[in-house]
Amino acid sequence: MTHSHPNSLLFRQLSEGVSNTYTYILVCTASKEAVIIDPVLETVERDSKLINELGVKLLYALNTHVHADHVTGTGELKKRFPLMKTVLASKANAKSDLQVKHGETIDFGRKSLEVRATPGHTNGCVTYVLHEDRMAFTGDALLIRGCGRTDFQEGSAQTLYRSVHQQIFSLPGDYSLYPAHDYKGLTCTSVEEERNFNPRLTKTEEEFIDLMNDLNLPYPKRIDYAVPANMVCGIYDLMDEKTRKTVEQSLDKHT
């Protein structure tokens, strides 16, 4: 690849239309070392092809948390990129090659992602911050003009409120924020935009808690098999029989 700056980042945002999930590929162009954030099982083929075309070395597949709305692509990616390591927060209490803690970093080439614990949607939610490129990957903690729900998987509105205010809104205003989902076709926001315009997180803590507790959202369609599959990073060999069958059936329906 031709690149003007030795420290430049090659960045790709990819979307999966059924669960409206965003996957991110980040490449240090100097070393060609790369990470993928929140891959989705149904789009592993597409993402693998791109990774191969870019000619990069995939070091890590990071999940921002144990997702309830889709099965992670990390298990299938491990088959295609055997040296790649799966990453989850240690607080997720799940199986992964690497468990990371608040304050630790994940390095690829000359780039370094800071791990920030942002629990509330789940206990093990983290935000990955790439300071040098002024961007952060917030998972379901903070969405564009929204946030993840707090009514299952150890969710807590109070915890989420404090996570966002202390760990995300405290970043410089111009940092770009990339969420795990968007349902309106927006792809990106900034710290300052969300500080000013997030309809939920600009409320007081008490108002936020009331609002979140009153949402009455429907039971997530995929949670019963997505969570157990994601607790083992989507690795089929580690899934119990029932989960594996349900994941396979969901894939058949998709194709």
Place this chain on the structure above:
Amino acid sequence: MTHSHPNSLLFRQLSEGVSNTYTYILVCTASKEAVIIDPVLETVERDSKLINELGVKLLYALNTHVHADHVTGTGELKKRFPLMKTVLASKANAKSDLQVKHGETIDFGRKSLEVRATPGHTNGCVTYVLHEDRMAFTGDALLIRGCGRTDFQEGSAQTLYRSVHQQIFSLPGDYSLYPAHDYKGLTCTSVEEERNFNPRLTKTEEEFIDLMNDLNLPYPKRIDYAVPANMVCGIYDLMDEKTRKTVEQSLDKHT
């Protein structure tokens, strides 16, 4: 807004899920002057809200061409931002506030978009290049690993092939390319990627022409009212009665 660099760009990519169209908002953060590229009628509310929240002055709404698959949002945007000017290539032979030619520039604040004629999908297709930020907006001339069809609206496979090779592939390899559509959830590519991996444009001119002439694609669903509506930049007052009614009916169905 807080921004680290006086010449920085605030950039937002937005998608519309029915026609899989990408709309782009570009803001010169020093002056807060902005442009929007390829807005869609159905998402004008969302885009206007964002433009207002960002507190920017919208100077221009650019269409890369007269679209056949969606009605442009420029007409509705003009109602909300009366100082905004609509832009189309003079070769489009359509109504717009400004008609631009190959080699001209569109300036907003300290930023400048170069107009490059890239006909072939339609006669009036242009690519807008933002050299300083190493990015280009290719419309339907070049899609990610694909290209626009050439079987209607004065389409010509030979013309398209030459446009892409002479005007887009000639840009530096690391320039990011943003298309008008993607159907697989990809958001961005680079000149080098497409030079190497575009399955159509890496062929010889003769092979490309044969391939495009053999596609046998279905008749576009919206073309009969989208083209006449877009020929007048989606301005209702300028549409003939029949087109206006059909556009209004299509909006009713959408909501």
